[in-house]
Amino acid sequence: MGIVLLLIAVLALIWLLHRNEAEEERSALIKDVLWLEQNLRFHLGSNEEQLQQLALDMANAPDRQKLFRIRAEHMLKNSSDIAQILWLDNNRHVLDALPTTKHPDSDIESFGPPVTAKAFELAHRLGKQQYSEPFFLEDNRAYIELLVPLFNERRIVGMLALLYPLETLLANQVPWWFTEKYKVEIVDDNDRQFATKTHISGNRSQSYEIPFDPPGWGLLLRVTSYNAPDNTLQRLLVAAIILLAAGVFWSLWLVRDLMKKRSLAEDALREEHAFRAAMEDSLTVGMRARDLKGRVIYVNPAFCRMTGFSAAELVNRAPPMPYWAPEQLEETFAMHQTVLAGEAPPDGFEITFMRKNGERFHALIYEAKLIDGSGRHTGWMASVLDITERKHAEELARQQQDKLQFTSRLVTMGEMASTLAHELNQPLAAIASYNTGCQNLLSSGKANPQDILPALEKIGVQAQRAGKIIRRVHDFVRKSEPKRAPCLIGEVIEDCLGFVEAEARKRHVRIDCEIPNLAPIPADRLMLEQVLLNLIRNGMEAMAGNEEADRVLNISTVTIDSEIQIQVSDCGSGISPEIRDKLFTAFFTTKPEGMGIGLSICRSIVEFHRGRLWAEDNIHSPTGSGTIFIFTLPMESE
Numbered sequence: 001m002g003i004v005l006l007l008i009a010v011l012a013l014i015w016l017l018h019r020n021e022a023e024e025e026r027s028a029l030i031k032d033v034l035w036l037e038q039n040l041r042f043h044l045g046s047n048e049e050q051l052q053q054l055a056l057d058m059a060n061a062p063d064r065q066k067l068f069r070i071r072a073e074h075m076l077k078n079s080s081d082i083a084q085i086l087w088l089d090n091n092r093h094v095l096d097a098l099p100t101t102k103h104p105d106s107d108i109e110s111f112g113p114p115v116t117a118k119a120f121e122l123a124h125r126l127g128k129q130q131y132s133e134p135f136f137l138e139d140n141r142a143y144i145e146l147l148v149p150l151f152n153e154r155r156i157v158g159m160l161a162l163l164y165p166l167e168t169l170l171a172n173q174v175p176w177w178f179t180e181k182y183k184v185e186i187v188d189d190n191d192r193q194f195a196t197k198t199h200i201s202g203n204r205s206q207s208y209e210i211p212f213d214p215p216g217w218g219l220l221l222r223v224t225s226y227n228a229p230d231n232t233l234q235r236l237l238v239a240a241i242i243l244l245a246a247g248v249f250w251s252l253w254l255v256r257d258l259m260k261k262r263s264l265a266e267d268a269l270r271e272e273h274a275f276r277a278a279m280e281d282s283l284t285v286g287m288r289a290r291d292l293k294g295r296v297i298y299v300n301p302a303f304c305r306m307t308g309f310s311a312a313e314l315v316n317r318a319p320p321m322p323y324w325a326p327e328q329l330e331e332t333f334a335m336h337q338t339v340l341a342g343e344a345p346p347d348g349f350e351i352t353f354m355r356k357n358g359e360r361f362h363a364l365i366y367e368a369k370l371i372d373g374s375g376r377h378t379g380w381m382a383s384v385l386d387i388t389e390r391k392h393a394e395e396l397a398r399q400q401q402d403k404l405q406f407t408s409r410l411v412t413m414g415e416m417a418s419t420l421a422h423e424l425n426q427p428l429a430a431i432a433s434y435n436t437g438c439q440n441l442l443s444s445g446k447a448n449p450q451d452i453l454p455a456l457e458k459i460g461v462q463a464q465r466a467g468k469i470i471r472r473v474h475d476f477v478r479k480s481e482p483k484r485a486p487c488l489i490g491e492v493i494e495d496c497l498g499f500v501e502a503e504a505r506k507r508h509v510r511i512d513c514e515i516p517n518l519a520p521i522p523a524d525r526l527m528l529e530q531v532l533l534n535l536i537r538n539g540m541e542a543m544a545g546n547e548e549a550d551r552v553l554n555i556s557t558v559t560i561d562s563e564i565q566i567q568v569s570d571c572g573s574g575i576s577p578e579i580r581d582k583l584f585t586a587f588f589t590t591k592p593e594g595m596g597i598g599l600s601i602c603r604s605i606v607e608f609h610r611g612r613l614w615a616e617d618n619i620h621s622p623t624g625s626g627t628i629f630i631f632t633l634p635m636e637s638e
Contacts, residue, residue: 017237025225029223039173043081043173051160054067058160059150059151068087082162085162087158089157090124115134116132118132120147124159127151130146134186142186144215147160167195170186179200182224184223186212187220188217205226206225272373274373298315307356308356323354335351339382344367349365365383366382435459484523485522487520487521489516489564489633493566510551510553512552514556539569539627543571553571555568566630569621571618606631610634
């Protein structure tokens with residue numbers, strides 16, 4: 001421990017020294033950068049003042065050209081970093097320039113690249129001096145231009161321009177001692193370099209940037225310091241660390257026997273810890289450990305509370321266990337043998353156990369190998385969860401779902417009551433009419449059996465029609481347990497069409513459907529009728545605002561691989577994207593008087609049959625809008 005502390009102390013000292021040195025170096029760097037920035041600012045400001053004074057004097061001078069040449073020549077002599085001074089008119093044509101290779105009166109074209117035009121326009125519009133963006137000329141050097149407006153009676157009549165090569169500006173204004181310590185660069189926001197000056201090289205240590213304003217335009221003055229090639233202190237520290245490390249290893253060599261003994265003790269402790277950690281992995285889950293022969297070797301308090309037996313009553317017990325239910329003894333023993341054979345289900349298995357007071361409870365068990373500290377398989381560790389309450393809750397949820405489905409069917413029948421009553425009234429009225437005709441014939445005494453027989457046959461047909469309507473309603477609304485049995489999807493669709501035929505006539509909706517001839521599938525017929533009826537009625541309601549010619553509902557079936565895909569398509573207004581995500585949420589509805597349970601129940605029914613239900617836009621609709629509800633049903637039996 002002392003060696004470790006000493007090593008940490010040395011490393012901390014080295015780190016503190018390095019940090020202190022870096023902070024001092026950065027502080028000196030910042031001070032030097034601020035000095036250089038002030039020096040450049042003062043120099044540029046001095047030239048700005050001289051150029052502004054020249055502009056003022058030229059406004060009132062009788063011989064402007066002579067005054068321009070005298071002052072410009074004086075500025076060029078005193079500031080060697082100025083490349084050229086120009087006198088421009090309002091059209092950016094050069095009136096005079098120093099130094100120049102052409103006579104001022106000769107035809108000289110407009111000066112500068114497009115970026116100077118931007119600065120010229122800005123200075124002309126604002127009426128004050130303006131620097132241009134940096135630009136490159138044919139000599140591949142970066143330049144900036146200072147523009148000062150020339151006034152005559154408060155009207156701009158021209159512009160004085162001063163041209164700086166950035167490389168020359170750094171060469172003249174950055175002192176030699178500065179470049180012996182740092183590298184000076186002028187860059188922009190995109191790290192493009194315009195000028196640089198330095199007399200050193202090596203590994204960069206740190207850098208500092210400051211806005212180069214004036215001239216601005218995103219230019220930055222970057223100053224970078226470099227590590228000194230000779231760092232005696234650092235070498236001494238490295239040598240000290242090497243010596244200290246040698247001493248540490250020598251000390252470790254001396255205590256190797258002690259470390260071996262400690263390693264053996266740690267192995268024993270690790271083995272014991274692995275055993276205990278496997279048993280005490282959870283405080284609320286029952287833990288049971290058995291050896292390879294099935295004998296209980298450990299139970300935790302949670303398992304004892306779950307079964308009602310104490311640890312003394314369970315440890316060292318061999319099968320059959322006192323918590324095994326007698327009525328399921330053979331099944332439990334078979335699962336016990338499966339676990340010992342290493343074939344327990346990886347996802348766990350459910351079994352019924354018995355508490356000490358005789359009460360049964362459902363248990364979910366996960367079995368895992370019990371591994372000791374040496375990696376040997378010594379038995380089996382089981383995690384036991386009491387899922388009695390969960391099973392009860394699942395049963396209640398299933399019952400509630402059944403009640404909700406039954407309620408949904410009653411609501412559907414209630415909404416269709418008037419239509420069905422009208423449909424049922426037709427055969428009943430026909431029966432009454434035929435019956436009256438038969439009575440009249442019999443009362444007249446001239447009745448011939450051959451005359452009465454057709455009327456009686458028609459009465460029978462209408463009675464069968466009325467009975468079929470009543471039976472269909474009765475089958476639909478009766479409460480029954482979900483039960484899968486082979487059924488024909490074509491008959492399911494045909495029965496649903498019989499339900500909605502009258503309502504479709506009332507709503508002037510045409511239903512296009514081809515009854516498929518497919519093999520029977522395992523399904524609950526009543527549930528499928530509920531799904532189809534709900535989707536058909538939703539489609540008819542969605543087309544209530546359409547013209548009668550556009551009220552077309554299509555029901556189609558497609559066989560894809562081992563699934564039947566049923567599609568119910570309407571030509572209504574469609575479903576908006578913000579509603580689509582909530583479409584199958586329970587109690588969400590867009591109808592003023594809707595309950596919001598229809599589509600939720602439909603999805604639950606389809607998922608109960610191991611299928612899927614979703615909605616798509618009807619892009620092939622004649623109206624250009626509409627919705628397709630699609631659900632699938634597996635064709636093979638479970």
